[in-house]
Amino acid sequence: MARKIKVYPEIKVPSALGQTWAAYRQDSLAMLGLWGLLFLLATLCFGPMMVSFDPLKQDPNALLLPPSWTQQGTIEYFFGTDDLGRDLLSRLVHGARLTFGYALVATLVALLCGCLLGLIGGMSRGLLASTLHHVLDPLLSIPSLLLAIVLVALLGPGLPNVTLAITLALIPQITRATYNAVRQELGKEYVTAARLDGSPPYRILRWAVLPNILDTLVAQTTRALSMAILDISTVSFLGIGAQAPAPEWGNMLAGGLELIYVASWNVTLPGLAIMLSVVITNLVGDGLRNALQKGMD
Amino acid sequence: MLNYIMRRLNLLLFTLLMLSLLAYCIDVTLVNPRADGLVGGYFRFLARLLEGDLGFSSSSNQPVAELIRLHLPATVELCLAALLLAMLMGITLGTLAALNQGRWVDRIILGLSLLGYSMPAYWLGMLLIMTLSMDLGWLPSSGQLSLLYEVKPVTGFTLMDTWLSHSPYREAAFRDALAHLLLPAVVLAIVPTTEVIRLVRGAMINVLKQNYIKAAFSRGLSAPRVMFKHGLRNALPPIVPMLSLQFGSLVTAAVITEVVFSWPGMGRWLVNSIQARDYAAIEGGVLVIACFLVVVNLLSESLTTLLYPAKRKDLYGQED
Numbered sequence: 001m002a003r004k005i006k007v008y009p010e011i012k013v014p015s016a017l018g019q020t021w022a023a024y025r026q027d028s029l030a031m032l033g034l035w036g037l038l039f040l041l042a043t044l045c046f047g048p049m050m051v052s053f054d055p056l057k058q059d060p061n062a063l064l065l066p067p068s069w070t071q072q073g074t075i076e077y078f079f080g081t082d083d084l085g086r087d088l089l090s091r092l093v094h095g096a097r098l099t100f101g102y103a104l105v106a107t108l109v110a111l112l113c114g115c116l117l118g119l120i121g122g123m124s125r126g127l128l129a130s131t132l133h134h135v136l137d138p139l140l141s142i143p144s145l146l147l148a149i150v151l152v153a154l155l156g157p158g159l160p161n162v163t164l165a166i167t168l169a170l171i172p173q174i175t176r177a178t179y180n181a182v183r184q185e186l187g188k189e190y191v192t193a194a195r196l197d198g199s200p201p202y203r204i205l206r207w208a209v210l211p212n213i214l215d216t217l218v219a220q221t222t223r224a225l226s227m228a229i230l231d232i233s234t235v236s237f238l239g240i241g242a243q244a245p246a247p248e249w250g251n252m253l254a255g256g257l258e259l260i261y262v263a264s265w266n267v268t269l270p271g272l273a274i275m276l277s278v279v280i281t282n283l284v285g286d287g288l289r290n291a292l293q294k295g296m297d
Numbered sequence: 298m299l300n301y302i303m304r305r306l307n308l309l310l311f312t313l314l315m316l317s318l319l320a321y322c323i324d325v326t327l328v329n330p331r332a333d334g335l336v337g338g339y340f341r342f343l344a345r346l347l348e349g350d351l352g353f354s355s356s357s358n359q360p361v362a363e364l365i366r367l368h369l370p371a372t373v374e375l376c377l378a379a380l381l382l383a384m385l386m387g388i389t390l391g392t393l394a395a396l397n398q399g400r401w402v403d404r405i406i407l408g409l410s411l412l413g414y415s416m417p418a419y420w421l422g423m424l425l426i427m428t429l430s431m432d433l434g435w436l437p438s439s440g441q442l443s444l445l446y447e448v449k450p451v452t453g454f455t456l457m458d459t460w461l462s463h464s465p466y467r468e469a470a471f472r473d474a475l476a477h478l479l480l481p482a483v484v485l486a487i488v489p490t491t492e493v494i495r496l497v498r499g500a501m502i503n504v505l506k507q508n509y510i511k512a513a514f515s516r517g518l519s520a521p522r523v524m525f526k527h528g529l530r531n532a533l534p535p536i537v538p539m540l541s542l543q544f545g546s547l548v549t550a551a552v553i554t555e556v557v558f559s560w561p562g563m564g565r566w567l568v569n570s571i572q573a574r575d576y577a578a579i580e581g582g583v584l585v586i587a588c589f590l591v592v593v594n595l596l597s598e599s600l601t602t603l604l605y606p607a608k609r610k611d612l613y614g615q616e617d
Contacts, residue, residue, distance in 0.1 A: 142316075142587050143549035153571060153579050154323060230417055234553055237419055238568050253420060260427055267427070271420035278415035 016211070023291040030287020036280035043096045044104075052076075053087035055094040055247045064263045080265050082255065088265070091247035092273055098248040100277055102163045103228035110170035111221055117171070118178025122186070123201055123209075132179070144169030144231055152240045159232075159248065162241040166231050170224045177220045181213040215292040222285025226278045233274050249274050301602065305595055312591050317343060320584045327576040351581035356573045361581035364566065369585075372562035374454045376544075376551055378478055379485035384540075386486065387493025392529065394494065395501030406498075410491035418550050422484040422557040429480065436480050439559035442473060481558040485550055489543045496539055500532035507531075534601070541597030545590050 024030055059081065066073045067080040067088075079088035121132030142150075144166060151165035152158075185191065191208050199207075233250030235241035242248035244255075249270045256266030321342050325335070345352075351361035394406040430438035442455055456478065459470040504510065505528065513523045552564030559565065563582060570578035 142583075142590070143545045145549040145552060146583055146586060149567065149571060149579070150319065150323065150583055153576060154326060226415065233417060234419065237417075238553070238556060238571075240568075240571055250417070253417075253423075257423065260423060261431065264427060267420070267423055271417060271424070274420065275412070275416050279411065282411060282415060 019294070020291045023294040024287055027287045027290065029283055030291070033280050033283025033287060036276070037284050040096065040100060040277055040280060043093055044101055047093040047096060051087070051090040051093045053090040055086065055091045056245055058084045058086055064259070066263070067265050067269075079269055080263070082252075082266050083259055083263070088269060091252060092249070092269065095247040095249045095252065095270070095273070096277075098159060098242060098246060099229060099233055099250070099274065102159060103166075103225060103232050106163045106167040106170065106228045106232075107221060107225045110167045110174055110224060111217075113167075114171045114174025114220075115178050115217065118175040119182060119205065119209075121175070122179045122182025123205060132175070142169075144227065145234060148231065148235050149240070152235070157240045157243065159236075159242045159246070162232060162235045166228050166235075169231075170228065174220050174224060177216055178213065181216040182209055185209045185212050215289050218288050218292060219285060222281050222288070226281045226285075229274065229278050229281070302599065305599055309591065309595050313588065316584065316587050316591070317346065320346075320580050323576060323580045323583075327580075346584075351584070352577040354570070354575055354578045356570065356575040356578070361577055364578065365563070365581060365585055368561065368563045368566045370454050371560060372548075372551055372555070372564060374456065375478070375481055375485060375554070375560060375562060376547055378482040379547060379551075380489065380544075382482055382486035383489035383493055383543075387490045388497050388529070388533075390490075391494040391497025392501055392524065394498045395505065396524075398502055403498075406494065410494045413487045414491040416487070418484055418488065419553045419557045421487060422481070422554060425480055425484060426557070437473075437477050438480070440477060440561070442470065442477060481554050481560055484557075485547065485554045488550055489540075489547055492543055493536075493540065496536040497532065500536050501528060504528055504532045537597070537601055541594055544593050544597075548586060548590060 024034075063081065064083055065077050065081040068075045068078050073080060077087050077089070079092065081087055082091075117132055121129050124132075147169045148162055148165035151168070152161055155161040155164075185208065186204075191204060194204055194208055232241060233248065233253070236248045236250035237254045239254060242251045244251070252270040253267060253274075256263070256270065259266050318339075321339050324342060325338065349362055351365070353359065354361050354364055357364070390406050390410075394403045397403045426438045429435050442459070455474045456471065459467065459474045462470065464470065510523060510527055513527045514520075518526075551562065552567060554560065555562045555564035556568055563586065567579065567582045569575075570582065
């Protein structure tokens, strides 16, 4: 109790990180997104250990069982089963690893490469900057899905190849955004002042540029992640990504397409899973960007 | 200005060069492997492309260029319809949201646009087919035109073809084509609409803060007049170039929409070609779509620079 007595009227100024977190907590939608993201990550790590069925196990006695909240459903197969008697809940949980997990990998790798290229291009001058800025322009003009199609045609179908293709498609956008943000920051007067004081480029990058382009980076990351989730599931839906028995969400949708009139839950539930994960990503991204902007002001 | 146009053309040339190299990669590895030199092969490949020869499709044995000519109009028709829908819905909803900023109308529109942006287009398409076409029977679920109508393709655009045809069922056929177009166009329009809403809302909020809006109101002009004459007039031009960036994602989404709705366009043809391992067709299709996008981007950027002086101003101020 003694600690709470304030002898001197001190005002404690919270750190930049603390201010960001305080601003983030004010936003209830963003907090909802954060809990959703934690839930998704938990599903990704521990979900497959917790579900009761193998995602590929076929139960001939339980074909096309509706979800448990309908009249014919059983609690054993909570989300129902598909036409081969595979448990939908187990497949969805295992699919989180394939769809969300691979999207996460693609985004992180793309972020690393794109940021690096953008930072080098943005900090340097002359030929190197121009090359780094423009060499990726042609890739920028091809939509990511088309690029994925080309790479799959070259390398053969499969989830790793699709992930590679989507990573390659994401890199130019992140590079471009980082480059522009760095250039914008470098043009400001306090950076000039720091340079006149004799700060080396590394110091300017670390203390002036990086903290101030953080909101751009966050916005790019969440945008890239939502694009990656949608692209991976789309490519698999088209039949050139994850192959048939794999419980990838887009793949499950494609399988459910023929059953749409007899077993609509095979279409609605995987689609819902994709949509929710993208919504969660966007909510967290929007909240984080707003909070960072508030924290900077 | 001339300098600017030269730079854009330079970039275009470079981009096309890279695209042709990419296509050449596919060509060499998959379509016709060459024993003779790679460099010489590339120039022969370029010469062939410039003549409009894209090789032969291995699944149908027809020239790829001919197949593309057959499938392209359907895709263009679908994309244009979706773009029109997206503009109409997006500008209306975006303005509404900006006028009610912070109130529940704004929140509902923003929430809906977040949902629309997060939804896989093909899933929405399937749900709409399930409810509107199958359960309610309001709209047809696949294809461009009911098989009952025999319409000779003249332009390739079904709407124009049915309108131009001389059959006694001309109007019924036109209405049928419109009904077939509606569902895929709505699905395709969802993502661009959310983007238009976001852009228009932001631009309108900025414009509404300006003094000339206050001045217009103080002169006693009516609210709709201020909105149309002073608000939208100033808010729309800067966002037109950003809309053209949407074209790329529109074409991508069209590929999927076409597959779901069995729309006989480039996208469905391309996906079928991939499944049939018809590499000449993939190469030609991707090349044509990419070139199309590059040219559209270039045209829209140059046009806005020409027509919209404020954009030109920061061109003069650029350092590099």
